[in-house]
Amino acid sequence: MIPVQGVEGQRIAVLGLGRSGLATAAALKAGGAEPLLWDDSPEARIRAEAQGWICHDLGRSDVWEEVAALIVSPGIPHLYPQPNRHVARAMEAGIPVDNDIGLFFRSLATGAWDHFDQPPRVVAVTGSNGKSTTTALIHHILTAAGRPAQMAGNIGRGVLDLDPPADGDVVVLELSSYQTDLARALTPDVSVFTNLSPDHLDRHGGMGGYFAAKRRLFAEGGPDRAVIGVDEPEGVYLANQTAMGRGDDRLIRIASGRKLGDWGWSVFARKGFLSEWRKGRQVASVDLREIAGLPGAHNHQNACAAWGACRALGLAPREIEAGLRSFAGLPHRSQLIAEAGGVRYVNDSKATNVDSAAKALQAFSGIRWIAGGLGKEGGISALKPHLGAVRKVYLIGHSARDFALELGDLPHEICETMDRAVAAAMAEAAPGETVLLAPAAASFDQYPNFEKRGEHFTELVQAGLALRD
Structure with missing residues (x-):
């Protein structure tokens, strides 16, 4: 404590x-x-x-x-x-x-730090999607490299429940917009911004308020180093506000799907390869394509963010690469739960909005897609460009019929419950296909949270496979 x-x-x-x-x-x-x-x-x-x-x-x-x-x-x-x-x-x-985040930052440093060789450091991760995976990945890389680290915030423990950090410790925090918006103190050593897409807009009075809440981690916090995803205009703006010029390496720009220009320091993933560039030359490269715990372009973006944060903490590329390769992934986030008869079963129950569901739909092929729940404003119409790999949709929950109206000619079935959806998808899936739970909706119509929804999906898949044996 x-x-x-x-x-x-x-x-x-x-x-x-x-x-x-x-x-x-x-x-x-x-x-x-x-x-x-x-x-x-x-x-x-x-x-x-x-x-x-x-x-x-x-x-x-x-x-x-x-x-x-x-x-x-x-x-x-x-x-x-x-x-x-x-x-x-x-x-x-x-x-x-x-809030507790404000109390944490104002209470973390004590007189004991005066006697430490290396003062503890705090990495704070925010953004719309990928926060949890990026936070867990940073923590995993640090511990795999033998660096003492603790993880808390919007994942794991409450921040004030952590042990007082010792000499050289690193605290890795996942911070939601709810947490950054109200905290009266925000002083991380390294701040990470993954990406931005519409979410929680009613809570922040619109997109501008939502971005402003996340921006506080950089504007109010004044971190020593900032790692910022520049795949959206808000990230480009935030990077511009943070850096003093193109060569300012207090900022590490990250991107997915494209090469970044001649900046002071950047990390990007393109065609499955992560590259780190500094002062105009490439200093590291990693093939991410066969890392099972990080499937898809969205996880490659998470890998870039974690790489940037760990480099800012002084880890060597070989240490970070080893941590990436041993990362098993997080439950309910593109989690491969089984592979049988040539069919993969993936639990991405955390895909509670359209943007996160889109990333999951782009990460796999031959998809039997289980979707639905308590839909959010705008439905799933924005997913139409990302449905090319979907063979059939199995709709559940409160918004099943609303979602069906937006699918057009794409084969779909209104199953209403997870039990029926899983049974139908498993019966129809062929070798080479993926049964994917990526609801694009909240869980609260049928489950207390997305974790329980993902656990139910996992239990049903495992029971169905056991019956086949």
């Missing part, structure tokens, strides 16, 4: 009692504060009380007396589409509102 600094003797309200909220309460208490816990969900309060916490109803005026700050969990809106009523009350009263 990382005790929060500068809060001794203060009453601090904690709103939201999920993983990060409870870790925040414990870290505040360890720092000498009096945390006042609350969640509008009775179930969350019951779980907190079972762990020994006392909940304080933030709807009561007396609870707010002498409260020094309100710490908000990521899922709770503070501005759009409208502020949570407790957040609004704090802001109207002039009470500072922050």
Whole structure:
């Protein structure tokens, strides 16, 4: 645990009692504060009380007396589409509102660092797609190279639940736009921006607000080195705002599918090969095509981002390449769960929006595509250019019929449930084809989260293959 600094003797309200909220309460208490816990969900309060916490109803005026700050969990809106009523009350009263990320950055460094040979460093990864894979990949490369590292944030543990970093440690954080938007302190050593596509727009008041939330990691954070994907206009803009000129190697530009020009430092993937260029010459090259844990162009972009971050930390190309080759991938993200009878079965349940589904559809051939769930604004019409490899679509969930209307003449079947979709796809798949779960929709109509959806798909595939044996 990382005790929060500068809060001794203060009453601090904690709103939201999920993983990060409870870790925040414990870290505040360890720092000498009096945390006042609350969640509008009775179930969350019951779980907190079972762990020994006392909940304080933030709807009561007396609870707010002498409260020094309100710490908000990521899922709770503070501005759009409208502020949570407790957040609004704090802001109207002039009470500072922050989150666990802000507390982490202001509390990480301690007096012990004065005696370290190598101060700990923080790598923070943001973007629309690929954040989790890039974060996990950086962490894997570091540990495979013998560098002590911890991973947290939007993946794994809450940031304040980490162990205080020791001499030479690296902390790798995945940060969502919800987390970067509200944090009052953002001071990573290396910041990574993977890409940008529409997502969470209601929470940020549109695309501009969404990008602005992610941009804070660079504009407010002032990292020593920035690794920025320049495949979208926003990335090009961010790179331009970050660098002092073409040769500024404090910025590492990354791209997928094209060669980058004569910049100070760049890493790009083209035709399955990763290349690193610095000061006008190539310094490293890796064939990514046979790395099973990183299939498809979107994962090649993730590899470029991880390569750039690890090079910024001082790792040698051979160390990074070894880490890439031993990376097994993350569950629910283009995860190969089985291969039998010449058919591959891939779980990409994390493909909850059109852009991430498009990347999955471009990574495989002969696709039996399982899609659907709780569709997002705009449906799946934007996927039409990426359906060339799809043999048939098996539609599930709330948006199955809406999605069917957008598929035109492409063969499809409304299955409604995962059970029916998997059974149909497995029965019809031929050698050389891929049964792919890439829903292009949220999971909340039928599952509590995308992980449970992916686990159900995996269980059904494994059960179906067992019956064949």
